[in-house]
Every structure is written in C-alpha cells, then in structure tokens.
Amino acid sequence: MTPFDARDPATLRPRLPSPLRPVGDERFARRGVTLLLKRDDLIHPELAGNKWRKLAPNLRAASDAGRDTLLTFGGAYSNHLRATAAAGRLLGFATVGVVRGDELAGRPLNPSLAQCAADGMRLRFMDRATYRRTSDPAVVAAVLDGAGLAPGSVHVVPEGGSNALAVRGCVDLGRELRGAAGTVAVACGTGGTLAGLAAGLGPDQRALGFPVLRGGFLGREIQDLQRAAFGGPAGAWSLDDRFHFGGFARTPPALNAFAEDFEDRHGLPVERLYVAKMLYGLTALAEEGAFPPGSSVAAVVTGPPEPSGPGPFRP
Numbered sequence: 152m153t154p155f156d157a158r159d160p161a162t163l164r165p166r167l168p169s170p171l172r173p174v175g176d177e178r179f180a181r182r183g184v185t186l187l188l189k190r191d192d193l194i195h196p197e198l199a200g201n202k203w204r205k206l207a208p209n210l211r212a213a214s215d216a217g218r219d220t221l222l223t224f225g226g227a228y229s230n231h232l233r234a235t236a237a238a239g240r241l242l243g244f245a246t247v248g249v250v251r252g253d254e255l256a257g258r259p260l261n262p263s264l265a266q267c268a269a270d271g272m273r274l275r276f277m278d279r280a281t282y283r284r285t286s287d288p289a290v291v292a293a294v295l296d297g298a299g300l301a302p303g304s305v306h307v308v309p310e311g312g313s314n315a316l317a318v319r320g321c322v323d324l325g326r327e328l329r330g331a332a333g334t335v336a337v338a339c340g341t342g343g344t345l346a347g348l349a350a351g352l353g354p355d356q357r358a359l360g361f362p363v364l365r366g367g368f369l370g371r372e373i374q375d376l377q378r379a380a381f382g383g384p385a386g387a388w389s390l391d392d393r394f395h396f397g398g399f400a401r402t403p404p405a406l407n408a409f410a411e412d413f414e415d416r417h418g419l420p421v422e423r424l425y426v427a428k429m430l431y432g433l434t435a436l437a438e439e440g441a442f443p444p445g446s447s448v449a450a451v452v453t454g455p456p457e458p459s460g461p462g463p464f465r466p
C-alpha cells in the first residue's frame with residue numbers, strides 16, 4: 152500500500168448504490184403514478200448526496216496525482232466548502248477554502264465556517280470582484296502564492312464542486328436508476344448533478360431539473376458542463392423553472408409547510424434549499440397530470456437538511 156491509498160474515498164465505506172424506495176403518496180397515486188425516492192442523502196453521514204458523487208472522483212484524482220492539498224471556493228454558508236473540509240479531515244488532505252466576501256475577514260466565523268475551520272480548513276477571504284474571476288488561472292495562481300502553496304501539490308475544485316470529474320461522478324447516479332422510472336427529478340444549483348445524471352440514464356428515461364436560482368441561464372451551463380465532461384450532449388433532460396420560490400435561499404412559508412407535510416407523510420427529513428423545491432415542483436406536476444398513468448417518477452434526495460436547520464441566511 153502506498154501512502155496515498157489511505158486517501159482513497161472508498162475507504163470511507165459509502166452506502167452505494169444508495170437506497171431506492173417507492174413511497175405511497177396519494178397526490179401521485181390518484182394519477183396512477185408511482186413515486187420513488189432515491190436516497191442519496193444516506194450515502195455517507197458527512198459526505199452525503201451529491202457532495203459524495205461530485206467530490207469522490209476529485210479526491211481520487213488528487214490522491215492518484217499525489218496531491219496532498221485541496222483548494223476550493225464558496226460562499227460563507229457553502230455546503231460544498233463544509234463537505235470539502237470534512238473530506239480533508241477524513242482522508243488526510245490539507246484543505247484551503249476561499250470564501251466570497253473580504254468583509255468577513257477578522258469577524259467571528261459563522262457556524263458553517265467554524266465547522267470548516269474545526270475540520271482543519273485554512274480560510275481565505277476574497278473580495279467579490281476578484282471572486283467572480285476564480286475560473287481565471289491567474290486568480291488561482293495568486294491564491295496559491297498567497298497561501299504559500301506549490302501548484303503541484305494542490306488539487307483545485309471550482310465553486311459548487313462542478314467540474315468535469317464531478318459531472319462524470321454523477322453518471323453512476325443515473326446508472327443506478329436505469330429501468331426504475333421514466334422521469335428522474337433533481338434539484339439544480341450549478342446543474343452539475345443533472346448533467347451527469349442524464350448521461351447515466353437509459354435511452355427511455357429523462358432527467359427533469361428544478362433550478363433553485365432565478366435567471367433561466369442554467370440550460371447553457373449544463374450544456375457546457377456536458378461538453379467538458381463528455382465532449383458533447385449526453386442523455387435526455389429538461390428544466391422546469393417555475394419552482395425557485397423567489398431565488399436561492401428563499402424559503403417562504405408555503406414551501407416550509409409543504410416540506411413539513413412531506414416529512415410527516417414519508418418520515419424523512421427534507422432539506423429546504425434544494426430538495427424541498429424539487430419535491431414541491433414534482434408534486435405540482437403530478438397534480439397537473441404531467442406523468443402518464445402507470446408510470447413511475449423518481450425523486451433524487453440530493454442531501455440531508457443542514458445540522459443548523461433551514462435558516463434564511465444562505466448566500
């Protein structure tokens with residue numbers, strides 16, 4: 152065993168394939184439709200859901216290349232930053248997190264960043280104008296230089312974790328769902344999870360994405376992600392832009408009421424910023440009669456709720 156084998160994410164014993172279970176929901180049953188839940192939130196207690204799917208290939212690539220440090224980017228409440236910090240602690244990588252907003256420097260850390268720091272992540276705060284250019288290699292080079300890191304020792308993961316490796320990591324999610332349902336629903340932030348999921352599904356299946364951000368720009372970004380990961384379009388997918396509830400981190404009372412009711416009906420905790428919006432949209436579509444009688448739809452539970460609760464402050 153080389154020293155880097157210890158950094159193989161498989162040593163963390165992920166629960167894969169993740170469980171897939173039908174649930175009885177009268178809003179679907181009334182239309183003759185079966186609802187299945189794909190419980191990616193159960194893959195690993197600290198690297199759950201799409202965090203596992205997207206980070207694991209990056210961790211493997213870093214390990215294979217002998218890189219001992221992970222560098223990534225995120226907002227002050229980023230789930231991706233926290234997952235990267237946890238992965239570093241669990242697998243023995245040093246981690247550096249570049250946080251959007253230099254006004255945060257010197258202020259007490261919020262609970263999310265405090266958790267990153269407790270997991271050993273070195274935090275660097277960046278002004279918002281520069282942060283918008285973090286895909287520019289010159290900006291990354293300046294960060295590495297400022298942190299005293301040699302480029303050859305560092306594996307860089309973009310904001311949200313959606314690079315080509317991550318998209319390819321999400322192909323397995325689609326493969327696990329082959330033959331299970333005609334439509335597979337997933338919440339979208341960067342669209343990386345959908346880009347990979349669609350590529351892994353069978354020819355008679357389609358992925359249906361529910362963007363949680365306003366803007367309508369995501370389709371182009373998913374095409375770009377698929378081009379980077381697969382060289383061109385892959386699989387059938389579409390987006391329904393009607394269920395962002397006002398934009399990222401907006402969780403109005405109607406959404407919370409829906410999520411609480413879903414939790415009561417089906418006995419699983421519903422993450423509010425992404426999963427609740429997808430489940431709401433999927434249920435609305437079922438009630439509109441969008442799915443043929445006799446068909447099945449699968450909803451991907453891409454993550455568990457935050458330990459600190461839904462909270463309104465998630466930039």
Ligand SMILES: Cc1ncc(COP(=O)(O)O)c(C=O)c1O
Pocket residue numbers: 200201230231311313338339340341342343344345422425426453454455
């Ligand atoms: C729970 C959850 N679901 C879905 C997503 C969206 O994933 P993506 O950015 O790949 O579209 C995220 C964001 O990372 C997330 O935290």
